[in-house]
Amino acid sequence: MPTQILMPALSPTMEDGKLAKWMVKEGDMLTSGMVIAEIETDKATMEVEAVDEGKLSQILIAEGTENVKVNTPIAVILDEGESASDIAPVTAPPPSAATNGASAPAANTQPAPPSAPAPTAAPTPVVSAPVAPMAIVAPELDVPAGTTFATITMREALRDAMAEEMRRDGDVFLMGEEVAQYQGAYKVSQGLLEEFGDKRVIDTPITEQGFAGIGVGAAMSGLKPIVEFMTWNFAMQAIDQIINSAAKTLYMSGGQMGCPIVFRGPNGAAARVAAQHSQCYSAWYAHVPGLKVVSPSNAADAKGLLKSAIRDPNPVLVLENEMLYGTQADVPEMDDWLVPIGKAKIVKPGNDVTIVSFARGMTYANEAAAQLAQQGIDAEVIDLRSLRPIDWDTIIASVRKTNRIVTVEEAWPVCSVGSEICAQVAIHAFDHLDAPPAKVSGADVPMPYAANLETLALPSVEQVVHAAKSVCYAL
């Protein structure tokens, strides 16, 4: 059945936006994750990525069109074997000021606004999921009253963090593959080359060992490099420099010289890119004394943690996530939005079970907590944010309250961050536990390519719900 692509909501408050640019044309084959369009609001510009696969048969809203209501069909894609004749006639509401004041049509589920022609009766098309998943978090408690918030993507938040710190400190510079002219393989460094020039935004060859070591040497020489890895998978080429040089220099030199450097890039599973491009390195690096490791789940933490990382005198690794780059959150608009490294956040207080996770694992944890609430289980959800140091105080205090814990991560299960949390909880809160700790993780296999297998290799909301009910003896 043909699938409609709808105008996505970039934030909970967004009602309409400008369809700034189509990145694909009719007839193109779309794959999941492909950037298909750019959308602008008064707050941000964002790339729209395809969720469904198939042939783009029809563009319904021309580029440059303003005031396109959220959920308006903007294009139609066909699955294999379908033809254009399968397309139901679609009439998009006119994206004009004429619809101002009318409620936004939610694709065939609500009456059309009075000023729009009535949709022709037709088989209901399958409506694709919202393009940009939401990750809205409550602001930090210490945000001053009256602070305004900007709803931006994690991609923009990371860029803003780097730009602000580069303005603040002339020793900060960015290097990595395609960070300058191409603006970042995942468009995280958009606009930085234009603002800071090619002396401070540097394209490197595809030589992870080489440019990681060069970053270390620059840090030892008084600069503050930000080294972007196109993904952490490729940083295995550079792990000698990260561990043997960056992490150990301060100790080996008897405290003479540390290595103030940030290594950052996307970590963990992306979509359908198989084993060598889909690995979570959280446990690998959290294991190493001398490294700090953070892994944000949302735009606000991403910005605050990256700014803290750049100012930190130690090597800090920022494990980002490609699947979260397009997600949005409200980020405080203040000069020094710093999230402290080593401080977890209780995202949702609760009394029945503690769910601890980080990065993309938080999407499962949050959704599971919502489902558990409907079933009468009040989960406390903790976002670790930092993997070294880990905020043990927050975790242990929570377990002493709830007496149960479930850890959630996308990484492999053996010797994982979740393993360590379960161990520490057993050591420090054994007498408070009413059930054995439970661990939800990725499967103990290299990431498979086929979609059905990939799904099996990743954790799920269902697994988290099941684990939580299990430790609550509520199955």
Added chain:
Amino acid sequence: MTVSPDMQRNMLRQMQTIRRFEEHASEGFLAGDIYGVVHCYIGEEAVAVGVCATLTREDKIISTHRGHGHCIAKGADLKRMMAELYGRETGYCKGKGGSMHIADFEIGMLGANGIVAGGISIITGAGLAAQMDGNGAVAVCFFGDGASNAGPFHESINIAASWKLPVIYVCENNLWAVNVPAENSLAVTDVAARAAGYGIPGKIVDGNDALAVYEAASEAVAHARNGGGPTLIECKTYRHRAHTERADQPDARPKAEIEAWMAKDPIDQLAAHLKGQQGQLTEDEWAAMDADVMSEVEAAIAFAKASPFPSTDSVSQDVFAD
């Protein structure tokens, strides 16, 4: 290029300091006062001294597992070096580094490095920092023939050449990578030939001739300071001793080869040169210089032996900077 007699005498003295320091390091190792591994530089002193004589304090160097010579040539303090070998609190690394991690960031010595080829990209980053600062400083990388076969050599020199970084890559080709002849591993006879692959100057120098090393390094440093980019200098040299100081370790190298290189000792050569230069160095002066060096090394040993071992508290210090 002329090198003043005073400067030559300074170079000779430094070379003799490295020699005497390491002779004791070996004795201390065999006596059980120094632990782990000690890699002696004896026989290769002309390279470190010839190169570092062209540098200023602001210039940076990085070294290898065989690093004592580079430290001394860059001006490191013998007492703190020896105390580090003895694992004492007063050592450069407070007893946490040992022979393979001695560093003195104050004098631009970014450290010995226990990983073969591990320093090559780091010092290239120091070159990038110097270029960004525009301060005219250069960075010098010491490494062996074995490291020239490793990936970081290629990645780093390619970047330095592409970006015209002020880096001088000094290969100490001592003909053996641990116990494997270099010729078994190198696809080319001369490491310097690899410079052509990066479009940079490659020079072959007699690494046992301190003045020849000085001349080649001077040209390379001037080229780098003037924005010309990196140079690869291959110094043909030889270590008199086995790969590490271990009494029971067999040396794979032919005896005749070792003796032939011993006969080309770099210190003897420079001393003979000075003595032949219309009496710029008399036998008495040479003997006095050596005695002076010996007393300096002995003072370093006494300092090390008198120093306390690290406090137990320090085991967990300096993991993170505040």
